[in-house]
Amino acid sequence: MLLKYVLRRMSIGLVQLLGLSITVFFLIRLLPADPVSRLVGMNASKEAYAQAQAQLGLDRPVLTQLLIYLGFQPDVAPGLLQGSLGVSWVTGSQVTAEIAAYLPVTLELVTLSFLFAFAVAVPVGMLSALRPGGRADKGVFLYSLFAGSQPEFWWGLLFVYVFFFKLGWAPAPLGRLSPMTTPPPATTGFILIDTLLAGQPAKFVEAAHHLLLPVLNLAFVLSGPIIKMVRQNMLRALQSDFVLYANSIGLPRKVVARYALRAAMAPSMTLIGILYGFMLSGAVLVETVFSLGGIGQYAVRSVLAFDYPAIQGVVLVITAISLVVYLLLDLIHAAIDPRIAY
Amino acid sequence: MSALPDIEALPALPPKPADWLFRIGLAIVITVTILAVIGPYIGPYDPTLTTVRVAQPPPSLLELPGLLKGWVAGTLEYPPHLMGTDVSGYDIFSRVIAAPRTDLMIALTANFLSLVVGVFLGLIAGYFRNFATELLMRVSDVMQSFPVFISAMVLVTLAGRSTSNIIIALAFVYIPIYIRLTRAEVLSQKSRGFVEAARAMGNSEIAIALRHVLPNSLTPALIQSSVTIGFAILLTAGLSFVGAGVRPPTPEWGLMISTGANTIILGEWWPSVFPGIAISLTVFGFAVLGNALERRYEDG
Numbered sequence: 153m154l155l156k157y158v159l160r161r162m163s164i165g166l167v168q169l170l171g172l173s174i175t176v177f178f179l180i181r182l183l184p185a186d187p188v189s190r191l192v193g194m195n196a197s198k199e200a201y202a203q204a205q206a207q208l209g210l211d212r213p214v215l216t217q218l219l220i221y222l223g224f225q226p227d228v229a230p231g232l233l234q235g236s237l238g239v240s241w242v243t244g245s246q247v248t249a250e251i252a253a254y255l256p257v258t259l260e261l262v263t264l265s266f267l268f269a270f271a272v273a274v275p276v277g278m279l280s281a282l283r284p285g286g287r288a289d290k291g292v293f294l295y296s297l298f299a300g301s302q303p304e305f306w307w308g309l310l311f312v313y314v315f316f317f318k319l320g321w322a323p324a325p326l327g328r329l330s331p332m333t334t335p336p337p338a339t340t341g342f343i344l345i346d347t348l349l350a351g352q353p354a355k356f357v358e359a360a361h362h363l364l365l366p367v368l369n370l371a372f373v374l375s376g377p378i379i380k381m382v383r384q385n386m387l388r389a390l391q392s393d394f395v396l397y398a399n400s401i402g403l404p405r406k407v408v409a410r411y412a413l414r415a416a417m418a419p420s421m422t423l424i425g426i427l428y429g430f431m432l433s434g435a436v437l438v439e440t441v442f443s444l445g446g447i448g449q450y451a452v453r454s455v456l457a458f459d460y461p462a463i464q465g466v467v468l469v470i471t472a473i474s475l476v477v478y479l480l481l482d483l484i485h486a487a488i489d490p491r492i493a494y
Numbered sequence: 495m496s497a498l499p500d501i502e503a504l505p506a507l508p509p510k511p512a513d514w515l516f517r518i519g520l521a522i523v524i525t526v527t528i529l530a531v532i533g534p535y536i537g538p539y540d541p542t543l544t545t546v547r548v549a550q551p552p553p554s555l556l557e558l559p560g561l562l563k564g565w566v567a568g569t570l571e572y573p574p575h576l577m578g579t580d581v582s583g584y585d586i587f588s589r590v591i592a593a594p595r596t597d598l599m600i601a602l603t604a605n606f607l608s609l610v611v612g613v614f615l616g617l618i619a620g621y622f623r624n625f626a627t628e629l630l631m632r633v634s635d636v637m638q639s640f641p642v643f644i645s646a647m648v649l650v651t652l653a654g655r656s657t658s659n660i661i662i663a664l665a666f667v668y669i670p671i672y673i674r675l676t677r678a679e680v681l682s683q684k685s686r687g688f689v690e691a692a693r694a695m696g697n698s699e700i701a702i703a704l705r706h707v708l709p710n711s712l713t714p715a716l717i718q719s720s721v722t723i724g725f726a727i728l729l730t731a732g733l734s735f736v737g738a739g740v741r742p743p744t745p746e747w748g749l750m751i752s753t754g755a756n757t758i759i760l761g762e763w764w765p766s767v768f769p770g771i772a773i774s775l776t777v778f779g780f781a782v783l784g785n786a787l788e789r790r791y792e793d794g
Contacts, residue, residue, distance in 0.1 A: 168635065168636060168639060171636045172636050172639060172640070175637075179648075183653045184652075185651075185652035185653070185654075297782060298778055302774055302778075303728055303732070303748075303751075303773045305732065305751070306751055306766065306770035306773065306774065309754075309758050309766050312758060313758050313767075316759065317759060317760075325759065429641070430642065432641065433641030433642065433644045434642070436643055436644070437643075437732050437735060440735065440736055448643075448644075452647065455647050455648050456651060466644065467640065467641060467645070467648075470644065474639065474641075
């Protein structure tokens with residue numbers, strides 16, 4: 153049953169991704185941008201322009217370009233069917249390889265920020281739900297409304313000013329490691345894991361130190377909606393019949409709270425998934441502030457350079473990851489909530 | 495005949511004493527709206543012209559009363575730079591109060607466009623259920639699965655970094671939300687008694703959809719507006735911050751923060767901090783307002 157559900161969800165996801173790839177493909181070609189003149193420059197001769205156009209494959213009819221992109225003409229160039237996202241027009245290397253290099257940084261940043269925000273939000277949201285309308289609850293409500301509506305990049309700059317410039321506690325916002333440090337051999341691409349695998353604890357500490365401010369920055373913004381959600385779901389759970397029953401048979405408050413928390417976490421999973429997907433591209437501003445070199449910065453670079461294959465690749469990969477995260481969280485939801493069966 | 499839907503629409507927004515938080519939110523939103531109209535004209539300097547004083551820090555709080563007195567008395571060499579000047583010599587105060595013209599105008603127009611288009615499509619998708627509206631929902635699903643920031647960036651950059659293109663891009667990314675909200679509300683409204691009554695009176699389906707179902711299905715979309723306007727301001731500022739938004743020297747908060755981002759690491763905090771406070775308060779104001787409306791709607 154479960155396997156069938158997962159397979160069904162994955163096939164829907166694949167259709168969605170196909171629709172998305174085709175939409176993005178046409179959308180960026182419909183817009184009045186001229187990537188060829190962007191590459192060869194405004195004053196290039198007609199011959200140079202035509203040559204560049206042919207090199208990028210833009211002289212072919214649009215439908216042929218689409219077929220090549222999707223991978224139906226592998227003799228011209230490998231496409232999606234062959235597992236290739238094409239070649240970057242700016243760097244000339246495979247888009248898949250470039251994304252594989254940039255993506256781990258973002259995944260590391262976003263995942264750690266979520267864990268951190270969650271670790272803070274769950275107890276805070278629970279406490280505020282235990283006494284709704286109380287002073288603590290009002291304060292928490294105000295905080296979550298505020299944190300959820302903040303320009304995260306500005307807070308990032310403030311953090312840099314206070315913790316780097318004024319106090320000197322944080323390293324300069326110049327990347328995942330100090331510019332002088334040689335990065336560990338890339339095994340997984342996740343620098344925190346790679347340093348441990350290579351047995352370089354000093355570099356692990358350095359990498360963690362560089363990640364501290366960006367993670368705090370994102371976690372601050374994320375904590376707003378997460379606290380609000382935990383509080384709401386917890387309130388609903390505390391008012392439900394099973395909590396009334398548990399209380400009436402005299403179970404200790406701790407046990408009841410644990411039951412209620414479990415019931416409150418289940419519906420939270422959906423929003424967590426949506427937030428995670430949103431953050432994969434939303435982290436771009438924090439990545440820019442701290443020059444982390446994640447997928448968001450790669451997207452900015454590609455968009456500003458009119459690098460179509462890279463743009464298509466980034467959008468596709470980010471959406472694909474979001475869909476996988478949605479699926480995983482729905483499965484976790486089902487595992488927590490016994491009422492849901494697939 | 496129209497009395498019936500009006501009675502049903504009333505409890506959606508019951509008159510309730512506003513709490514202090516709501517008043518703060520309202521005050522912020524009104525201030526920013528007024529600044530969007532008169533902001534560019536009331537600053538001591540032209541927001542798009544540089545001065546000769548570059549990277550001047552703002553006056554300290556102790557100097558401030560003297561400066562203001564001198565300004566009023568006209569004994570100063572030049573009007574004070576209340577928030578300092580940036581690396582190009584722009585007066586930050588004049589630009590901070592001129593920026594709502596850009597930020598709020600973009601956010602309001604984009605929200606209005608997506609609200610109108612989204613509500614209309616949502617009404618059709620909810621009221622008439624057939625192959626075409628199913629297709630519409632699937633397209634809307636695909637649009638909603640786009641990464642918001644990246645799609646806005648792609649649309650703006652490839653279409654050309656102009657204010658109108660930013661508005662269109664933002665409207666585009668926010669349309670699916672309104673389709674979804676309105677459709678859900680229409681689905682719950684169209685089986686209500688007043689629809690049956692309108693049908694029994696011999697109204698055509700289109701008239702029922704437009705005159706009876708639509709007014710009753712607007713509330714969720716209108717509440718969402720306040721949230722969307724706030725997020726649209728954040729998105730506009732974020733686009734400028736990565737270099738995919740409005741062009742300098744347009745006074746825009748995100749662009750100003752981005753100008754100051756290069757020097758904040760050297761201790762020049764004022765070019766980024768003041769416009770940031772402005773965004774922070776503005777979006778918070780809209781969030782408070784949206785939340786208050788939402789709670790009233792839920793209570794009612």
